[in-house]
Amino acid sequence: MRGKNEKFGHRERLRKRFLMSGIAGFHDYEILELLLTYVVVRKDCKGIAKELLGKYGDLYTLLKQPEDELKKNSFVTDRTVVFFKVIFQILEKELYKKIHNEKITISSNVQLLNYLEYSLLKRDIEVFKVLFLNTQNELLKEEELFKGTLDRSTVYIRELVKKILDYNAKSVIIVHNHPSGSLKPSQSDITLTQKLKDTFERIEIRLLDHLIISEKGYFSFLEGGLL
Structure with missing residues (x-):
């Protein structure tokens, strides 16, 4: 029981840390760990995050992997794949569409x-x-x-x-x-x-x-x- 409470507490501390300061000071594995806490239940998200980054090198390369490749990894479920692909689509296609100035500075x-x-x-x-x-x-x-x-x-x-x-x-x-x-x-x-x-x-x-x-x-x- 104590172990479960500690894991729950760690996830909450990670989320509060993000809300207080954003991702400043976060390692890549901590950013990925934070994301995984929303789709991975009762597992060590830190270990999974480090394993995935060890394989793909960085967050961007991980997120852009096709569905079949992502599913080769332990604990990457259909739910996780959808979550990753939504984030990637937002990054690639939605947030940075408009460049406003005719002469761009x-x-x-x-x-x-x-x-x-x-x-x-x-x-x-x-x-x-x-x-x-x-x-x-x-x-x-x-x-x-x-x-x-x-x-x-x-x-x-x-x-x-x-x-x-x-x-x-x-x-x-x-x-x-x-x-x-x-x-x-x-x-x-x-x-x-x-x-x-x-x-x-x-x-x-x-x-x-x-x-x-x-x-x-x-x-x-x-x-x-x-x-």
Whole structure:
């Protein structure tokens, strides 16, 4: 009986801690543990959280797993899968749809930066993400198109242009991460950005910004005078 009370008390303390300060100071496993307390009954959620993160690496990668993959894990029930997928859908498709300013000042768009950091940090390779926007700067679509060190051999400009036309986008923001932590754009980053800008201008598409995301923050080509 005492053990059950201790577990119940731990869950309540975790929830109260979140209500008092948000996720500041939470480890990834504690965030996942908190989520699991709502769908896993009478089990050690901390142990399950650590096991899942040990397998998938980070929360984002876990949440984006398909249903069949999630169900391979102990204690992941249909209820848990639905819970995870709802959270992932909210993150991916609902919270960050609108980008309001015609000329985007990235530093004022806290939600966008938080989202990009959440989806790109802790990736062990460079990921090239594209945000496709309409004339009102509303997000039409977002895709991770390329992976690996960015240069003209890995970023296929023709494929990117085709995506822009398919989505009827009028402007784009391109984003990639630097797993090394450096925020300094490489010469390849600068060359690629200029090449994309020139290509887009020929088809009347605006390149609003190119962002580099790392553990140290972000670098904006627009704010840095490179675009």
